[in-house]
Amino acid sequence: MPGRIEDYALIGDLQTAALVGTDGSIDWLCVPRFDSASVFGALLGDHENGMWRLAPTAGAGGSGGCARRAYRGDTLVLDTVWETPTGSVKVTDFMPQRDKAPDVVRIVEGLTGEVAMRSELALRFDYGSVVPWVRRTDHHRVAIAGPDSVWLRTDPPLHTYGRDMRTFSDFTVAAGDTIAFVLTWHPSHEKRPRRVDPYQALQQSLDDWEQWSAQFRYDGPWRDAVLRSLITLKALTYAPSGGIAAAATTSLPEEIGGVRNWDYRFCWLRDAALTLNALISCGFLDEARAWRDWLLRAVAGNPADLQIMYGIAGERRLPEYEVPWLSGYEGSAPVRVGNAAAGQLQLDVYGEVLDSLFLARDRGLKDEVHVWNLQRALMEFLETKWREPDEGLWEVRGPRRHFVHSKVMAWVAADRAVRTVEASPKLRGDVGRWRSMRAQVHAEVCEKGYDAERNTFTQYYGSKELDAATLLIPQVGFLPSSDRRVHGTVEAVRRELDNGGFVRRYSPDSGGVDGLPGSEGAFLACSFWLADALHGTGRTDEATELFEKLLGLRNDVGLLSEEWDPVAGRLLGNFPQAFSHIGLVNTALTLSGRQKGRC
Structure with a gap:
């Protein structure tokens, strides 16, 4: 079930936007424009209509919310922090102002101890009605249906597996570790999208927003x-x-x-x-x-x-x-x-x-x-x-x-x-x-x-x-x-x-x-x-x-x-x-x- 309306934060790239819940789930994203069909539509239905949850494994199957979250300075870069019995972890979510294709970047950073994490991705095109065909290629998971394709990459590469028409990644982060996920929408008939360096994109996004806010x-x-x-x-x-x-x-x-x-x-x-x-x-x-x-x-x-x-x-x-x-x-x-x-x-x-x-x-x-x-x-x-x-x-x-x-x-x-x-x-x-x-x-x-x-x-x-x-x-x-x-x-x-x-x-x-x-x-x-x-x-x-x-x-x-x-x-x-x-x-x-x- 989706969260309360006030449970969501906004990230965007000045052409479309996503809503991220306090539980770490992106429940709304339309690509490539604000008024396009959604690839994550759980906000208006349930998780079978598309979502992407990235959070500690201990709360992956429930409604466990974060300890705190905030935009970083005067930007649209969102930091979400979880405290768990074994340690604490931060997830940074943002959408860099695009070159051509829209990207969602999620960077996991271990703060203290060790935390078991899970990424659960359910892509559903056309407002949650189309389940895409998913294949693996060169450290990517690629989902394709009709005119749409979505490419998921992790840095460093993680083992991913499919179950119940979803894509999962289970991993552990220790203090000082960082693992980045980049999800990119792309027209399915075109060649693969340009690879985005998630850490450079983060710095560029921070600079872009701080420059604008100045x-x-x-x-x-x-x-x-x-x-x-x-x-x-x-x-x-x-x-x-x-x-x-x-x-x-x-x-x-x-x-x-x-x-x-x-x-x-x-x-x-x-x-x-x-x-x-x-x-x-x-x-x-x-x-x-x-x-x-x-x-x-x-x-x-x-x-x-x-x-x-x-x-x-x-x-x-x-x-x-x-x-x-x-x-x-x-x-x-x-x-x-x-x-x-x-x-x-x-x-x-x-x-x-x-x-x-x-x-x-x-x-x-x-x-x-x-x-x-x-x-x-x-x-x-x-x-x-x-x-x-x-x-x-x-x-x-x-x-x-x-x-x-x-x-x-x-x-x-x-x-x-x-x-x-x-x-x-x-x-x-x-x-x-x-x-x-x-x-x-x-x-x-x-x-x-x-x-x-x-x-x-x-x-x-x-x-x-x-x-x-x-x-x-x-x-x-x-x-x-x-x-x-x-x-x-x-x-x-x-x-x-x-x-x-x-x-x-x-x-x-x-x-x-x-x-x-x-x-x-x-x-x-x-x-x-x-x-x-x-x-x-x-x-x-x-x-x-x-x-x-x-x-x-x-x-x-x-x-x-x-x-x-x-x-x-x-x-x-x-x-x-x-x-x-x-x-x-x-x-x-x-x-x-x-x-x-x-x-």
Whole structure:
């Protein structure tokens, strides 16, 4: 059985990522990209769906966890230490930034005494459905099925044997001994992959990450938490394109045993402004520029065809289907691959795109003529569409509605277009028409999206339900934090959407706004938004207290998923979740006085 979500740590090579459990088992790895099929899929089923456990033999058949683990310095190199009755041992896991093929390197080092170790490898291609043919060649074990091959090598060579369609290595390490394993995926029709020196690769990986982290510019009280979140965002980056995956996983549930299980291995446009803000504010201009360029390539074309999400290289087709042979995380089925929400109408993304490009220009990233032409085209389309209902920020799979957040972001689009022309006389546009649209949207939202009796903005026009996304109203500049309607909304959300001291996305009794049965946990990004809103309304002590509570939800290596179950006291949803880590960074910057929102 897989571990708890919080039991996993992330390693990656900036093109894909693996999850390593406290028991030494890699239970999730998709190759060669984040959105490829898995070769280790035990996370969404059991060990027969693929895993690689490397740990002391005494715990090889059980759930014995490590004594401690941590990332080495400001890197993505993971050290895991076991203490046994006969001695102690360390396993170092990492994925070097690749030359061509993805590699997983695991180095075993004896610390004290002698420790009996076991490597147990079960390779299962195509999301755990295909058992490969395994053969031995020149100190390698080679597994092949269809287009995939995986090569396993040890240094020094170890005796390996097969049993129950798995590959085992039993060995003993004494203090000072080191034994390295290198696992490489490679297209099966090509010649054998290049051999990797595991020890050189370790030093190079440490150097690469330390060099990158040295650009970090933040001297506030939450330095380590902020940098770890930024390292996580970097790890979720698909380096060839600059796109950032929302998470490394698919189908980790929002409710254990529930059906809200989605594939998050894609790039959402609405992450753009927050991601850019976080990266630029902390000194990472190259990543911000790459993300902006990915955004421009992805959205190029007819504005009517703008999607809310794209593949990590900008792909538009993300067909959704179920994988019935996987039982789901702790029985949470179905397991889904792809995401049908890519075809939804979500008007807020137009505001997110224009806001992110406005921010990039404001922060000094060089602009291009075609960038402004794209923004003008998006505005011309939005002018004809903003009055329509849509599926909204939370990607409802029920009827379209006039969501307040969507309208607010339409206002943001018009506002940023106007302000861009006002600040850049060389850029031309119909400012008068955009000013008129901005005023119309503002008036309509304040009339139809506001409940005067309760002094709060609602989820959609005519609704009594609440939506945590309305906490963003002051952050995007729609109303100032001092406005009584903002104060009322903050209080209403805090009171009615409370979930164990954190925040739900929307009202639990909303009748299934997403069209699906069941419930979910507290949404971590929304909880960070509440901290921002509390700070903006003058309650910085309360904001800081909430922020510290949110930091306490991170696992032992500083990672967050999408949601938190306050009853069971465990993480829920896909992991690690970029949106949660973006929220952490931006709230830390806000509370440290480093930024004042997105307006």
